[in-house]
Amino acid sequence: MSDYDVIIAGGGHNALICAALLVRNGLKVLVAERNDWVGGGVVTREVTLPGFKHDMFGSSHVWIHLNPDFSELQPELEKHGLQYIWSEDHITGHPNKYEGQGIIVYRDVDKTCDTIAQYSRKDARRYREIYEEFGEIKDGVIKGMFSPPAPPSYLYQAMENSPAGLKRLRDYQLSSRQFTLENFENDHVRAFILGWAMAPQTLPDQLGTAAGFYVMIPSIHYYGQAIPEGGSGMLSVALQRYVEANGGVVLTGATVRKFIVENNECIGFRLEDGTGITARQAVVSELDPYQTYLHGFDEGVLTEDFLDLVRNFRFGDVTIARVHYALNEAPKFKNGTDMDKTAFQRIFGTLADIDKQYNEMAMGLAPTDPFLWTAAWTTMDPTRAPAGKHTLIMDTFVPVDLASGEDWEQTGSAYVRNTLLKQLRNYTTNMDDDNILAEYVETGPSLARANLCFYRGVTTGGERTLAQMGAFRPFPNYADYRGPIKKFYMTGPSCHPGGGICGMGTIAANEILLDLGLREEEDDFDF
DSSP states (O other), rough: OOOOEEEOOOOOHHHHHHHHHHHTTTTEEEOOOOSSSSSTTOOOOOOSSTTEEEOSSOOOBBBGOOOHHHHHHHHHHHHHTTOOEEOOSEEOOOOOOSSSSOEEEEEEEEHHHHHHHHTOOOHHHHHHHHHHHHHHHHHHHHHHTTOOOOOHHHHHHHTTTTHHHHHHHHHHHHHHHHHHHHHOOOOOHHHHHHHHHHTTSSSSTTOOOGGGGGHHHHHHHHOEEEETTTTTHHHHHHHHHHHHHOEEEEESSSSEEEEETTTTHHHHHEEETOOOEEEEEEEEEEEEEEOISSSSSSSSSSSSSHHHHHHOOOOOOOEEEEEEESSOOOBBTTOOOHHHHHSSSEEOHHHHHHHHHHHHTTTTTSSOOOOOEEOOGGTOOGGGTTTEEEEEEEEEEEEESSSTOOOHHHHHHHHHHIIHHHHHHTBSSOSGGGEEEEEEEEEEHHHHHHHHHSSSOOSSSSOOOOOGGGGGGSSSOOOTSOOOOBBBEOSTTTTTSSSSOOOOOHHHHHHHHHHHTTOOOOOOOOO
């Protein structure tokens, strides 16, 4: 007799929110996590000095607030320690070292357009148009984001029968660069817009990425940006507490090695220490496709045709070079006090600078004049550092493999010091050595060790190409969160809608509840 209704391999935030929704519906659930802590990519740790809490991977919480199931769970999670701090005014800063005061994204769209208008009134009008158009599609966006993806033809059928719809459909096919050049005229505005598009590690000339602009730009104004008090990992901690308070079990230090199959049904998994755990109703993998299918099943269980789909899944060739700093004071930007009030900055130069970085990456070179993402969340949440002190995250995109054959493990610290910190000093006045109390450098090899789902240091769960999005993620005919074995399900960033802190584990939970007759079908295009 199985002890659990559902068991889940992996303890990232998607596995935990999947478990939370299942226990909320009366099921007995177990989650098994390899690390001694939960959270996957949503983890906060003290890695520089005692008392300095650093978000190791994901930190800005935007997309999860679009998730209707999370909204229902949130009051319960607040009882278990999750308290959000919202960016009420200044959200994201875009410093400029060439001209003007830079661009600031405020919660208020009017204030944002005012800063854009300093560079181009025409660009400010276009930004507002994209924002206003979102009001007409936001319900569909949310439904599409947090449901199994519709058949590819659905979008075309919905849009191809009107002139405006057909034009929009054409725009969706553009690359981020093409969309930016067509819709905006000022170079700094263009760099600001294009920089937003590349956050999920997409490439500037990757076709089909322009659709994201119609969601990315408006969402920050419609839904805002928040961080959990005490660190991003408090989301994961609260989910664990909720699951355990409602009869679930969360095991840490428990590595899942093999899924157990009998009569073409997955009935459980086996841990590294040999312990077998079984489930009556369902087994879920939050692990990436390689761990799950290339290593998680005995030989002969899965067909070669299916394994070929798995082998063709691509994670991509872009990783990050990141440093966590413990600071005396938060960075002060040359663009003025308003820029200092933004906790999060996306620091880009010109389109030519962006082109240079991606050309260098394509050649296997460490970018010599990189764009930066920086965040001093302690300016919003003082609990993350000792009184009066601050933390800072700073990173950029780099190639997974260096053409020189050098290892990021050996070169990362020098690259951060000589290139990233040097670049930050071009925009700030106080980031001298005396302001830095300690540092912790993270590159592809350490990322891959910290979380096995960060394959070769890639943190997105897989490339966001046309061939790996929507009904094709992770594989054609398996985008409904169900695997090739009965009672086996998938969740995590390798599934739709992809990486980021959005709590998409609720989608797999709802599909399990549907199969168990505990909820009703809602979408004609579930398949």
